[in-house]
Structures are given as C-alpha cells and as structure tokens.
Amino acid sequence: MDALSASPHRPRNLGDRLWGAGLVALGGAVAVVAGVIVLALGRLTTPLVGRVHLLEFIKGQDWDPVASSFGALPFIYGTLVTSLLAIAVALPISVGLAIFMVEIAPGRLRPVVSFLIETLAAIPSVVYGLWGLFVLVPWLRESVEPALAGAFGFLPLFQGPQIGLGFLAAGLILAVMILPTIASVTIEVLKTVPVTLREAALVLGATRWEAIRLAVLPHARAGMLGATLLGLGRALGETMAVTMVIGNTPEIRTSLFATGYTLPAVIANEFAEATSGEHVAALAGLALVLFGLSILLNAVARLLVQAVKAATGSVG
Amino acid sequence: MKLLARRRAVNAAMTVVTGLAVVVALVPLALLLWLVVSKGAAGLSWTFFTHLPTPVGEPGGGVGNALLGTLYLVGLACLVGLPLGVGAGVFLAERGDGRFGSAIRFTAEVLSGVPSIVVGIVAYGLVVVPMRRFSALAGGVALGLLMVPTLARTTEELVRLVPGSLREASLALGVPQWKTSLRIVLRTALGGIVTAVLLAIARAAGETAPLLFTALNNQYWNFAPDQPTASLTVQIYNYAISPYADWHQKAWTAALVLLLLVGALNLTARFLTRSGLPREQR
Numbered sequence: 351m352d353a354l355s356a357s358p359h360r361p362r363n364l365g366d367r368l369w370g371a372g373l374v375a376l377g378g379a380v381a382v383v384a385g386v387i388v389l390a391l392g393r394l395t396t397p398l399v400g401r402v403h404l405l406e407f408i409k410g411q412d413w414d415p416v417a418s419s420f421g422a423l424p425f426i427y428g429t430l431v432t433s434l435l436a437i438a439v440a441l442p443i444s445v446g447l448a449i450f451m452v453e454i455a456p457g458r459l460r461p462v463v464s465f466l467i468e469t470l471a472a473i474p475s476v477v478y479g480l481w482g483l484f485v486l487v488p489w490l491r492e493s494v495e496p497a498l499a500g501a502f503g504f505l506p507l508f509q510g511p512q513i514g515l516g517f518l519a520a521g522l523i524l525a526v527m528i529l530p531t532i533a534s535v536t537i538e539v540l541k542t543v544p545v546t547l548r549e550a551a552l553v554l555g556a557t558r559w560e561a562i563r564l565a566v567l568p569h570a571r572a573g574m575l576g577a578t579l580l581g582l583g584r585a586l587g588e589t590m591a592v593t594m595v596i597g598n599t600p601e602i603r604t605s606l607f608a609t610g611y612t613l614p615a616v617i618a619n620e621f622a623e624a625t626s627g628e629h630v631a632a633l634a635g636l637a638l639v640l641f642g643l644s645i646l647l648n649a650v651a652r653l654l655v656q657a658v659k660a661a662t663g664s665v666g
Numbered sequence: 667m668k669l670l671a672r673r674r675a676v677n678a679a680m681t682v683v684t685g686l687a688v689v690v691a692l693v694p695l696a697l698l699l700w701l702v703v704s705k706g707a708a709g710l711s712w713t714f715f716t717h718l719p720t721p722v723g724e725p726g727g728g729v730g731n732a733l734l735g736t737l738y739l740v741g742l743a744c745l746v747g748l749p750l751g752v753g754a755g756v757f758l759a760e761r762g763d764g765r766f767g768s769a770i771r772f773t774a775e776v777l778s779g780v781p782s783i784v785v786g787i788v789a790y791g792l793v794v795v796p797m798r799r800f801s802a803l804a805g806g807v808a809l810g811l812l813m814v815p816t817l818a819r820t821t822e823e824l825v826r827l828v829p830g831s832l833r834e835a836s837l838a839l840g841v842p843q844w845k846t847s848l849r850i851v852l853r854t855a856l857g858g859i860v861t862a863v864l865l866a867i868a869r870a871a872g873e874t875a876p877l878l879f880t881a882l883n884n885q886y887w888n889f890a891p892d893q894p895t896a897s898l899t900v901q902i903y904n905y906a907i908s909p910y911a912d913w914h915q916k917a918w919t920a921a922l923v924l925l926l927l928v929g930a931l932n933l934t935a936r937f938l939t940r941s942g943l944p945r946e947q948r
Contacts, residue, residue, distance in 0.1 A: 369844030373761050376753030377770045383750065383814050384773050387780065390791035446687025454681055455688075463688060470695045472932050474872025476899045477921045480906045481698045484914065526694045533691065557677035580779065587781020589875035590903060614783045614875065621787070622800075622879040637787045641780060648779035652772065 391641060394634035397627045407635060413600040415620070420632040422639065424600040428517070428610035429640075432592060433585035435521025435606070440529045441578055447529075448536035453548075453562055464537075471530035479594035482523040487514035487595055490522075495607055510605040515597040518606040523595055524585045532581040535655060539573030540566065542659055576654030583647040587640060589614035613640045699925075706922025709915050715923075719885060719901070722910045729920050731887045732901040735802070736871055736927075738889070739881055739897055742806025743870050744863075747813030751866065752859060754814065755821025759855075760847055762822065771819070778815035785812045786876030794880060802888065802895035805881025809870040817866040824858025824939070825851065861935045868931035872924065874899035898924050 398407075402420060410421020447467075451460055491514030502508045543566050551561035567574075597609025598619060613636050624630045713728050720727030758771055789808035794800055828851050836846040852859070874897075882894040883904065898920055905917035 363842055365842050365844040369847060370761065373753075373757040374766070376750070377757035377762070377767065379750045380754045380770050380774050380777070380814065380818060383811060384777055386792070387777075387785070387788050387811075390788040391784070394787065394791045394795075443687045443691050446684040447691050450681075450684035450688050454684060463692075466692055466695060468932075469929075470691075472868065472872075472928060473695075473698065474874070474899060474924060474928060476872070476874040476902050476906075477698070477702065477925060480902060480917055480921050481701060483906055485697070485701060529691055557673050559677040559680040560673065562680075583779045587779075587783065589781065589783045590899075594903070594906060614781055617783050617787065618875055618878055621790070622882060634787055634791075637784045641784045644779050644781055644784075645776055648776045649772075651779075652775045 387641070391634055391638045395631050395638055398631040398635055401628070402632075407632075408639070411602065413616075415624070415626070415629045415632070418626070418628055420628070420635075422613075422636055424602050425611050425613045425616050425636060426639070427602045428520075428596065429586055429612040429614075431517050431606075431610070432520040432524055432596065432612060433582055435517065436524035436528055436585045437578060437582055439522065439525035440532055440581060443525075444529050444532035444536055444577070444581075445574065447533050448540055449562060449566075451533075451537055452540040453558070453566065464534075467530045467533055470526070471534075475527070475588060475590040476594075478523055478527055479591035482519060482591055482595040486523060487519050490514045490519055494518075499607075506604045507606050510603075510607045512607055513597075513609070515595055516605075516607055516609045517596065517603075519595040520592045520610075520612070521606070523591045524588055527588060527591060528581040528584045531584050532577045535577035535580055536570075536574055539570045539577060539655065539658055542573070543569045570658070572654050573658035576651040576658070579647050579651035579654070583644045583651065586647070587614055587644050589618050593618050613637075702918060702921050702925055705915075705918040707919075709919030710922070714919060718887070719916075722908075722912060727916075729896075729898060729901055729916070729923070731884065732896040732898045732920070733923065735881070735884070735888065735896040736898040736924075738895060739802060739805045739809060739877070740867055740870050742802060742891065743809030743813060744867065746807055746810025747817060747866065747870075748863060750810075751814040751817025752821050752863065754818035755859075755862065756825060756847075756852065758818060758822035759825035760851070771822070774815040774818045778819065780815075781875075782808075782812055782873055783875040786878065786880055789876065789880045797892065799892070800880060800882035800894045801892045802881055803891045805877045805895060805897070806891075808876035808880045809873060812873065812876060813866045813870055816869065817862055820862035820865060821859055824862055825855040827858060828854045857938050861938045864931050864935040864938070868928045868935070871931070872899060872928050874903055878903075898927075 398420075407420060408422050408426065410419070411423045412419045412421045413424060447463075451463060455463065491512055495508075495512035495514065495518070498508045499512060547565040547569060548561050551565040552558070556564060592612050593615040596612060596615060598611055598615060599609045600611045600616070601608070603610065617633050617636055617640075620629070621633050624633055711728075713726055715728060715733060716730045717726065717728035718731055719729060754770065754774065758767060758774075761767060762771060786808045788811065789804050793804035793807050797804070832850055832854060833846055836850045837843070841850070877897050877900050881897060881900070883900050884894045884896045888895045902917050902920045902924065905913040905920065908914070
C-alpha cells in the first residue's frame with residue numbers, strides 16, 4: 351500500500367532519502383567539475399589582468415614571449431582557417447555518407463559501416479599526427495600542392511612555396527578526424543525524420559532522391575547545422591595532429607600552402623617550457639579563449655540537435 | 667517522358683555520389699591502419715615491451731616504461747574519474763528527469779566538447795602549481811577530469827536500457843527504492859556500466875595533449891605519483907618529431923602497440939554490450 355503511494359521523487363524511508371541525496375550529490379559533481387575548470391583557468395590568467403588589455407591580446411599580431419609581447423591573433427586566425435577548411439571538406443562527405451546510411455544502404459551494410467566510422471573516431475590523435483607527418487605531408491608536397499598551384503595558381507590561396515606542412519595539411523587531417531562526429535550526429539538526426547514524410551513524397555511520384563531532397567533534408571536542416579557546429583568545436587580544440595603538421599609559425603598568411611599556428615598547438619609547444627609567469631598566463635589566456643569558443647559552439651549545437659529531436663517526438 | 671528519364675538519371679547519380687562519400691570517408695581509415703600495421707610490425711620484439719628507451723643510434727631498447735606509464739596514468743585517472751563519472755551517470759538515469767537533471771545533462775554534454783588540452787591546463791593549475799613539479803598525479807587528474815562528462819552520458823544511456831518492468835516488479839514486492847536501484851537496476855546494468863568504463867579508459871589511454879605539461883615524460887621507470895612519468899602517446903609524439911629515422915621506426919611501432927591497446931578495449935566493450943544486457947534488449 352505504501353509502495354503504491356510513494357512517488358519516485360518523494361522517498362519515504364531513511365535508506366531512500368540517503369540514496370536520493372547521494373545521487374544528487376554525485377550529479378552535482380558534474381557542475382563542480384565545470385566550476386573547477388573555470389576557476390583554475392581564471393586563476394592562471396590573473397597575472398595578465400591589468401597588464402594586457404583583452405582587446406589588445408585578441409587583436410595583437412605579435413607573439414614574442416621573450417619580449418613579453420603577447421598577441422593572440424595569429425593563433426586565432428590559424429585555428430579558424432584550419433577548422434573551416436576541415437568543415438568544407440568533411441561536411442559534404444559526412445552528409446553524403448549519412449544519407450547513404452539512413453536512406454539507401456541495405457540493412458546488412460549499416461552495422462559494418464557504423465563500426466568502421468566508430469573505429470575512425472577511436473584512433474588517438476597522435477596516431478593521426480604520425481600518419482599526417484609521414485604520409486599526408488609528403489603526398490601534399492609532391493602531388494597535391496603542385497597540381498593545385500598549376501590549376502588555381504592565380505588565386506592567392508594557392509601560391510607560395512610548396513613544402514607540405516601548413517594550413518592545407520592541418521585542414522585535411524582535421525577533416526578526417528571530425529568526419530565521424532558530423533556523420534554520426536547527422537545519421538542520428540536523419541533517423542528522427544518521420545517515415546510518413548518520405549512516404550508522402552514517394553506516393554506523389556517523387557524519386558528516392560527527390561524525396562530525400564524535398565522531404566527529408568529540409569526537416570533535418572537545423573540538426574545538420576548542429577552536427578556541423580559539433581564538428582567545428584572538435585576541430586578548434588584538436589591539438590596533436592595539427593601541431594605535427596601545421597609548421598608552427600605565428601604568422602598570418604593567405605596561402606593555404608603557408609605554415610601557421612593554432613591555439614592548441616602553441617599551448618602544446620610552449621606551456622611546459624614557459625618560465626615567466628606572464629608567459630604561462632598568456633598561454634592560459636589562449637586556453638580560456640579556446641574554452642569559451644568550444645563552450646559556445648557546443649551549447650548552441652546541442653540545443654539545435656535537442657530541438658530537432660523534441661519537435662519530431664511530438665510529430666511522430 | 668524525357669523529364670522522367672532525367673529525374674531517374676539524377677536519382678541514380680545521387681545514389682552513386684552518396685555511396686562514393688562512404689568510400690571516400692573510409693579510404694583514410696584503411697590507409698592509416700594498413701600503414702601503422704605494416705610499418706609498425708617491423709619493429710615489434712619482446713624487448714620493445716620490456717626495455718627502456720635507448721639513445722639515438724644505439725640498437726635495441728623499447729618503450730616498456732612508457733607502456734607501463736600509460737597504464738599507471740590511466741589507473742590514477744580511474745581513481746578520479748570513475749566515481750564521479752559513473753555516479754553522475756547513475757544520477758542522470760535514476761533521478762535525471764527533473765530540471766536539475768536536465769541542467770546537469772546539458773552541462774555534461776557541453777563539457778564533453780571542451781578540448782583536452784584545456785583540461786590539461788586545468789590539471790596544471792590544480793596539481794602542478796601547488797606541488798611545484800610535473801607528476802604522474804597531475805596527468806592522472808587531467809585524464810580523470812576528461813573522463814567525467816562522456817562517462818556520465820554513456821553510463822546514463824546504458825543504465826536506461828534496463829526495462830522498467832524489472833524496477834516495477836521489485837517495487838511491487840515492497841522493496842524500497844534504494845534497494846531496487848542498487849540490487850535490481852544497477853546489477854542488471856552492470857555489463858553496460860563496465861562497457862562505459864572501458865570506452866572511457868580507451869579514450870584516456872589515447873590522449874596526448876593534456877599529458878605534455880602534467881605528467882611530462884621520463885626516460886626511466888617510475889612508480890612514484892609525485893614524479894614525472896612517461897606515456898606511450900607522449901613517447902610517440904617525441905619520436906615522431908625527432909629528426910632520426912631510427913626513432914621514426916620506434917614511433918610507428920609504438921603507434922601499433924597503442925592501437926592494439928585501444929582496439930582491444932573497444933572490442934571488449936562492444937562484446938560486453940552485446941552479451942551483458944538483459945535478454946529483451948538484445
């Protein structure tokens with residue numbers, strides 16, 4: 351009788367009350383972790399507060415720790431260029447793959463391909479870097495970059511010395527690394543499109559592709575944007591593989607063949623050897639910028655994906 | 667009819683294009699795995715697993731200390747990450763439907779996108795600065811913090827797979843909530859929780875960036891939590907960016923060892939999800 355009246359949220363005996371409180375405390379641990387991250391980053395950055403203006407820090411183009419000159423712009427530029435390049439390459443492939451997997455592939459093929467995509471996601475970043483450094487970079491230097499320069503050499507994007515290392519190499523390796531993220535979220539989103547929409551299009555005489563283009567994709571658009579932002583968030587913070595192939599020079603160049611630097615790469619290279627308090631604080635400041643960007647992107651992306659799922663839940 | 671033929675042709679073309687996207691996506695995977703296996707296998711030997719690294723040019727030597735260091739760091743990470751991550755996951759599955767639960771779930775999702783190098787700096791601030799030295803403990807804290815958000819979400823998903831009828835049957839017999847949770851729901855979900863833990867361990871073992879300035883590196887064996895420690899991933903990185911062919915070979919072999927370790931953890935996790943769930947869920 352008592353068991354019937356007890357609702358899951360109103361524990362009645364001592365054991366239940368303790369168990370409930372313990373669980374809430376454990377859940378709260380996640381919030382504590384979030385707080386600890388913000389506090390620790392903030393505390394490491396404090397030596398810089400008051401000495402360097404935030405806007406100057408972000409807009410500054412000169413990075414010279416010995417002269418205590420800290421400008422973050424070359425790193426922000428490099429991070430954005432490589433990440434956007436990665437999205438430009440990975441997005442069409444991921445969407446094509448997701449459409450094939452959800453709409454076209456025979457049932458038996460699906461678990462195989464999703465296993466392979468999971469494998470791609472499970473490979474450690476440093477192994478991608480190793481492969482990028484010894485396989486991708488020489489290939490770019492000897493075949494791809496001369497070909498691109500020959501065909502599109504009139505564009506400033508494809509000019510300058512072809513050394514393999516640089517924005518192009520970093521962008522391509524990032525594309526491979528974020529592809530599983532974008533593809534798996536897009537697959538998830540496409541699966542939530544109600545089957546009735548497809549049927550309605552097909553029954554009106556649409557071909558399979560027309561049903562996908564006219565009924566499925568418009569419905570999934572917000573979710574696919576979410577998937578892209580998640581991929582972008584991953585690309586921004588990727589460290590090892592980029593550090594190994596981008597060349598690590600804090601310069602802003604237009605050419606994709608040129609070497610550059612990214613936020614995570616400079617932290618990886620300089621943090622362990624940073625001796626002055628200011629240098630450590632400046633690197634922690636870069637980490638704070640990175641943290642802010644990734645939190646923003648991930649929050650927007652998750653909200654978009656959630657909204658798509660919630661909307662479909664009420665329809666179908 | 668000409669229009670219909672064109673529409674059919676577009677349909678066929680797009681089918682091919684999307685199919686090609688699958689192929690293009692999987693080509694790098696095939697190339698990478700083949701290369702790591704073929705290049706790495708050349709350097710495999712017993713001494714590679716048991717010996718310390720040698721200086722350039724000296725034959726032999728291995729990554730024994732780095733392999734052990736990775737296991738050591740992951741062990742320390744588990745001490746920090748497992749109670750928090752699994753606990754938060756159980757909370758989300760059992761009491762996570764309210765407003766507080768949604769907020770925690772959202773926080774975990776957003777945190778799981780925070781770059782690992784940022785978490786490394788956090789561990790630097792928390793452990794390295796007060797201790798005034800790089801240490802295995804700092805590396806363990808970095809990897810442990812990194813585990814929490816993802817582990818919480820995977821644990822939640824797998825605990826939620828336990829059928830509601832089991833819980834209801836237990837409650838109907840008059841068993842209190844906490845006993846039902848512990849002895850019925852969590853016991854049934856144990857296979858799933860182990861899966862989530864194995865996946866988290868595999869991810870942590872492959873991390874490099876947060877270790878660069880926490881655990882640093884070490885040329886020798888180390889078992890002290892307050893001393894710098896080698897790890898397989900940092901060792902691969904150092905070998906790869908060195909200018910020596912001899913060390914490049916070692917980087918490939920160490921990468922093969924790392925892939926085997928991560929792959930074995932992932933496969934075990936997959937096998938457990940398949941066999942560890944209650945029958946209705948298979």
